[in-house]
Amino acid sequence: MVKLSDISFAYSKGRPVLEKLDLVLEAGHIYGLLGLNGAGKSSLLHHIAGLLFPDSGSASVLGMEPAKRSVKFLQTVYLLPEQLPATSLSANSYTGVYASFYPAFDKAYFTLLLKQFDVDPAQPLDKMSYGQGKKAMIAFAIATRARIILMDEPTNGLDIPSKRQFRKVIAGALQDDQLMVISTHQVRDLDNLIDHLLVLKDRKIILSASADHITNRLLFKNTVDPQQETGLLYAEGGLKGYATVVKNPNGQDSKLDMEIFFNALLTEKEAILAALNQNQTNHGILA
């Protein structure tokens, strides 16, 4: 569905943001795009959305070139940016104006989502709190039924109940022919939501793996004494002991702790990638 090959991009000379990046995304998945602040997550999403053009390399989205921004392409890809421009329109009026541009827009679903998010459809968006406005726009993004939905830090500004609601809505929203990419640096927000992880670091995708693959190869467990754990890859101390990531040769079940995994990958990259059998050639093996 989305194929980026050998993409390099810099906002200014000598300061590359993406370098020889390869990425393949398939339909039917919710991808979590993780990375530190300034890692280039937004730039990557903007390349997929056709809002930035690569300095070199090629991009293809459903066979279309994003940089051309054809009408069909723009109807296919919806990017929900982190910061939303202020508008005095209510959610209802906003839909009245913008929904007609999206042939598959589902008005009834939009109304339902607003209700689930507890957003007043008649209130002007610029009079809403940041979080309420964000929820209204998340609802709009999902209701477009665009084949590719890109969300840049969608949980920023959401309170805890709203984050839970967001996960619930997203989990039920994806259709078989759609894909979603959710970029965040607040990795815990994506717990139980994403089924495929992308990690951007050093201007490249250093990991592309499904959640199942990760939990097949790695075991996430809490322990009092991490030194006693065989195959220990990473340990992080907390009030209730240590959260650890260990090798999982027997395929034991455990729940993927996104935050611990992300921290482990950043600090013990070589060992974690070796345990996942992923090389670092930036070709993102889809497991």
Next chain:
Amino acid sequence: MEFSLKRIWLLLNLQWTENRKFYFWIMLGLPVVMAVVFSFASFALPDGLSPNYQTPVFVGGLIITSWIFSTSVFSVYTSSLQNRKTLSIPASAQEKTFLSILFGVVLFPVFYCLVVFPTLYLTHYIDTEWIGNINSFMEPDFNVLVVLPCVLLPLMLLNALFTLIFKKYAFFKSVALTVALFVSINYVNQRAIDLLSGKEVPQLSPATAKMLRDHHLAYNRPGVGGSAFTNWSVNLQRPDAPYTGVSASVVAPKGIFWIPALLYIFCIISLYLSILYKIREATT
């Protein structure tokens, strides 16, 4: 080329709905401001609201307000948040360009005329009937009806292009660059005429030659001047008098008027395409 009237209509609706508060204030504010400016002449100038005041204020107001309005329409492509939103709307660059030009360059000047002309009529009525000044009402002549729109169109397109190029202080930079361009073209044009024709009038018409003979006039060579926006003029001088003044102009034969017309059309198309490519190539 992707161009759909339905999407143009949707973009028009979007532009109107998103900015209706701003437009509402313009609708309310423009006649009020112009009424104050026209009334100033009635009360403060000795001749009142004379035709010599009406036309320049009407034309100047049209150019200044159109300039500001088209800057605001095209500035959505310079603010990063608005730019991202506008570029992501499922419509082609061609449609977005067309709509922006339609709104900023065509519809606003039409709206200005529809609103300010009656305002001028009303203030003129007050000026003559209530205050007692004797002034005729501005009669839209060839210059206002034909020349003005023809000048306004490339000016506004130029402003649109400069607004897309300059991200910050677009309005001021655009004005400065346009003035600089105007002065430069004038200067280069004059130099080109001097260079190509020397200081001589290339060919005098029989009527001009007779007039010069009858009045013992000679055009003095250094006085030949020209610009893109005025007729090429010569300074005439009587050999026995110290007076020198611009008193005759040299005009091109009517048969070659297609050249400036063609250049004008070429200029408009070039500006349109430049704006289109700038929007097409815009990134966040």
